[in-house]
Amino acid sequence: MRELLFATGEHLLIVALSMIVATLVGVGLGILSSWKKRLGTVIITIAEIVQTIPSLALLALLMIIFGLGNLTMGIALVLYALLPIIRNTQVALTELPPAIIDAARGMGMSRSQRLTQVEIPLAIPMIFGGIKVALVNSLSIAVMGVLIGSGGLGYIIYRGIQQRNMARILIGAIPVVVIALFFDWAMTKIEQRLSTHTT
Amino acid sequence: MIEFRNVTKRYGRTTILDDVSFTIERGQFVVLIGPSGCGKTTTLRTINRLIEPKAGTLFIDGEDVTHQNPVELRRKIGYVIQQIGLFPNMTVEQNISVVPKLLKHSRAECEAITRELLALVDMPYEENASKYPSELSGGQQQRIGVLRALAASPPIVLMDEPFGALDPVTRESLQEEVKRIQRKLKKTIVFVTHDMDEALRLADTIIFMDKGRILQMATPEEMLQNPADPLIKSFLGRHTDDEAIAAPKKAEAFMKRRVYTVHENAKTLESIERMRKREVNSLVVIDDDERFLGTVSIEAIKERGKAGHPIREYINGETLTVHRSDDAKEAFDKLLSSSENYVIVLNDDRTVAGIITRTSTAKAMGEALWGEMDA
Incomplete structure (x- = not known):
């Protein structure tokens, strides 16, 4: 039991740290993409390509560069999480009603004031939606971490496979599913709250 | 600046x-x-x-x-x-x-x-x-x-x-x-x-x-x-x-053409029935040649009317009238200086051409000032 709690905690910690990094980088790149159309296409294309690399292959590649351990897993999670966050940020910012941007400009807001006072607040629900998708994905991808010497619930599942112990596999797998479902539900609720005052 | x-x-x-x-x-x-x-x-x-x-x-x-x-x-x-x-x-x-x-x-x-x-x-x-x-x-x-x-x-x-x-x-x-x-x-x-x-x-x-x-x-x-x-x-x-600014000058430009008439020999009850159907308080009374004789109001019939009597007995001969080519101002003056609600507009042969009411006056003024109006 203690082992399970420890593994769950470790799993969540790896995912949480990766998500924080992915959010900062993803929103930043998303804003950049909304400002510079061309660059935006390049950024999103790269993020899409990364997304299509099978996780096993990506992990192997990263392992060659960063070695074994939690850091490598974290980097892989960040890379996978980027696409939904960048894309949602970019779309949310470019699809704001032109009248609102016109009003903001006409009233004398500088570009950064527009971004922080109007554009980001209005884009938040959609950005949050991107983070939600990324997070729920990350929770299950993190299981692969066991293959490159990272901890988390993957370790318990892997041990179960080696011992051909179905119960053990389930003890590792079920928390992953439950946690993912919980975050999906909770974050959908928060998303709805956030979008109350955006139209 | x-x-x-x-x-x-x-x-x-x-x-x-x-x-x-x-x-x-x-x-x-x-x-x-x-x-x-x-x-x-x-x-x-x-x-x-x-x-x-x-x-x-x-x-x-x-x-x-x-x-x-x-x-x-x-x-x-x-x-x-x-x-x-x-x-x-x-x-x-x-x-x-x-x-x-x-x-x-x-x-x-x-x-x-x-x-x-x-x-x-x-x-x-x-x-x-x-x-x-x-x-x-x-x-x-x-x-x-x-x-x-x-x-x-x-x-x-x-x-x-x-x-x-x-x-x-x-x-x-x-x-x-x-x-x-x-x-x-x-x-x-x-x-x-x-x-x-x-x-x-x-x-x-x-x-x-x-x-x-x-x-x-x-x-x-x-x-x-x-x-x-x-x-x-x-x-x-x-x-x-x-043309819109210069208001029409003649009475006929302001009149409503639909007028509810009744023949002088019509009976009291019949006339009341007709007023009720048309939702009006009075009718214009005409003779055989459709010439204007006066008006008859529901009050007059209610006060003095006897069932079966012809309405010619209750005609109000004081009704305001103007000729259709008269100055519209005359019609307005008559309306404003009396307590009547309408002026009857007559043709040359004293047949009824139309009616100018207080409402139609206001409407006509409005149209002259601000163009075509609804209702």
Whole structure:
């Protein structure tokens, strides 16, 4: 039991740290993409390509560069999480009603004031939606971490496979599913709250 | 004071503004009008430099603003747009406080400004300040849009078809409010519209534009009297139409042709029945040749009438009449100087041509002044 709690905690910690990094980088790149159309296409294309690399292959590649351990897993999670966050940020910012941007400009807001006072607040629900998708994905991808010497619930599942112990596999797998479902539900609720005052 | 000096704007090969020069005096309500694509909105947006001219200079209070920092410039110029553009993530108070905050006013000052401005449009602070735009009606939203533009007391306010999307009743009340506020706060307002009624109602000066040029810049009166171009005349439409302004002179122009008549030999009960069916209080009594004899009212029959008697016995011979070619004024005078509700209009042979009632008089006057009316 203690082992399970420890593994769950470790799993969540790896995912949480990766998500924080992915959010900062993803929103930043998303804003950049909304400002510079061309660059935006390049950024999103790269993020899409990364997304299509099978996780096993990506992990192997990263392992060659960063070695074994939690850091490598974290980097892989960040890379996978980027696409939904960048894309949602970019779309949310470019699809704001032109009248609102016109009003903001006409009233004398500088570009950064527009971004922080109007554009980001209005884009938040959609950005949050991107983070939600990324997070729920990350929770299950993190299981692969066991293959490159990272901890988390993957370790318990892997041990179960080696011992051909179905119960053990389930003890590792079920928390992953439950946690993912919980975050999906909770974050959908928060998303709805956030979008109350955006139209 | 706003001065355009030889301002030209092109998009590719299309010329939007063609060497435009004009001066707007301080405290004036100036309306820019013209067909779509005439350059009126471009002119407006050049003032707060949302659009940069290709050539020419713009002076505000004698200063060349084409080289000023546009962001700072815009904070000194109010801006209202048709789509309102309130920030949905901010409350009414936050929306109104946007520019004061940009200008680093304190929180207390922002609240004071909000209170004062909301009072100006009869929207109590306590009820409205913490509402979000989505909780307001369209008219209220645009009121806040106007207040937001006034918040930092800019001497100049630009309005780009601000009431175009509102229903006519709301539009009219907002027009009045804006005019009132402008007079009270002595703002210079530059207002874009394509609605001549609105222009005539609001403007001290109208600038009529077409194809990037100014066709005429004049007071509403002047423009009505001497439209400088056939296009302006067509925009003014019924406002300059001579026939519409010169009211029709003859009584027949004001009469309703549908008159409910009854023959002098008709019986009392039959007449009452007919009045009830037509929902009228009296009938015009005629003889065999359809000549006018007088009128008979429901009161007269009720008071003195006996069942089965012909109504000729109850005729009111005092009924007001005019001839159809008489001056309409005569009919109006008769109506106004008596307690009667109608005047009967007669043909040469004393048959009934029509009836002029108090309602039809009012309606006819309205039409003469403001054009065709409903109902």
